[in-house]
Amino acid sequence: MSGPRRAAPGGRARVLLGLLLALLMLLPFVVNPYLLSVLTLILYLAYVGQAWNVMMGFAGQLSLGHSLYVGLGAYVSAALFVHYGVPPALGFLAAILVALVFGAAIGFLAFRFGVSGVYFALLTIAFAEFTRIGFDHFDWVGGSGGFFLKVAQRDYNDLVNLRGSPEMFYYLLLAMTAGCFLLCHRLMQSRIGFYWLAIREDQEAAQAVGIDVFRYKMLAVMLSAALASLAGVFTAFFNNNLFPFQIFGIEKSIEIILGPIIGGLGTLFGPILGAFVLTVLAEGLRGTMEALGVVLPGVKQVFYGICLLFVIMFLPHGIWPSLRRRLGLDSDGRR
């Protein structure tokens, strides 16, 4: 972060990150379509995990309903596209706006009226569930029957309308993930980041050193919501179909938070590492089961549970903090 003593590990981290980015940029040239889809899934989970981490890992506010913002982003951008022909390159702004409104509403309700801890988490679930039920009956976007985008040409890439090849989606997501990482990195080196950590550690003490706790918690929720909504825009145009029970479901919220928890809450690299570990293991398991011809519904959920249990028992701070120490990157704080 500063000072000559810290320059070495910071510099090494930068080099390693650069190498990783280069690798991720080259991979689409060598991998098969299946592996590309796995990589896309990893980046997707890394991105939403990072978005969620802003709220929980940095500011200490547990959201168990983050699928809300993803779903809103998806529906808003898709509806604008289907009904009014607004391209997602513009529609994403509306998606952010709607997510901000919902984030602000939840934050305001909770933080003004002193709802915190478990009750705050329950409130976030409640909002996501209400919204899911609302969308089940929202016929303008297909209700519970689903909302579909026309699957159009795949012969040339159109970033404005988000129509194109899997490679285009992969690179878009890579750019989003890298951007989100950089943004978080910058924030954590600024006053805002220090204030979030202080609030996470001890709210009363934070107030006593002059931090307007309400304001900074609102900022965390709204930023986290806005970032998550962009993942929704991506999902809508990548999958071309939206179902309320899928996109707003609690399973989706859980999936969002597993990566950062397993990778390392409140760290910058944890969500990325967690997404990688989880996805690779889950896909490996799926592949093995397929090869053995075993069919067990729900095995993925059980597997996630086991991963979580393992991490909580043996690496309570997640994988990244201990890995970081081994790599000699440690004197640089919460990288």
Next chain:
Amino acid sequence: MALLEVRGLSKSFRGLKAVQDVSFDVTEGEILALIGPNGAGKTTCFNLIAGVFAPDRGSVRLAGTDITGLRPDQVCRAGIGRTFQIVKPFQQLSVEENVIVGALNRLHDVGAARERAREILEMLGLAAKRALPAASLTLPERKCLEVARAMATGPKLLLLDEVMAGLRPTETDHMVGVFRRLNEETGLTILLIEHVMRAVMALAGRIVVLHHGETIAEGGPGEVVRDPAVLECYLGEEAL
């Protein structure tokens, strides 16, 4: 005009009168000690001044401005830094980061805040521990960190709640030296709650004694420790 004017402050907790009609002034540049037996209402007084609770009655003015009922962060920005009797470090942050958070109250740039934090840690003798997580400190070190963090907010008035409790006599003397120097060199005004009479006698220009939420004596250290009411309820015969 006094820097801090406390007038008729009262606060009850479910019928228990924790603080009753307490009034005192803290003059700019002075060190005032608030003493009294356990449960006398000293910490509650601090909490009322610092905005943790709004008082049932009474007012608090800082440099002539009414700050009664402001939130703790507003009180801090107005110029009052405080420590907690039951320490509240930011556990997972390093010692230096704890103090940086305090310094960011006045300095919005992290680099400048880091500089300031290092100076303060140096002054308080905590510089060697600056890279360690706050959770790894001993209790006396945590008390010291409380002071560093509060000082970093750049207060006009510093409220210290039993920061010498648990220190060895040599450590107490060191802290006394630090506060005395701060007070003399920077003119920092200090209001301290303290049971360690050695520190109170060495630092305080004036003492206010609370008992059952009420002021029972006020004056110079010499007078107060000979006051019969104070001797009876707090200091006891053998205290000095």
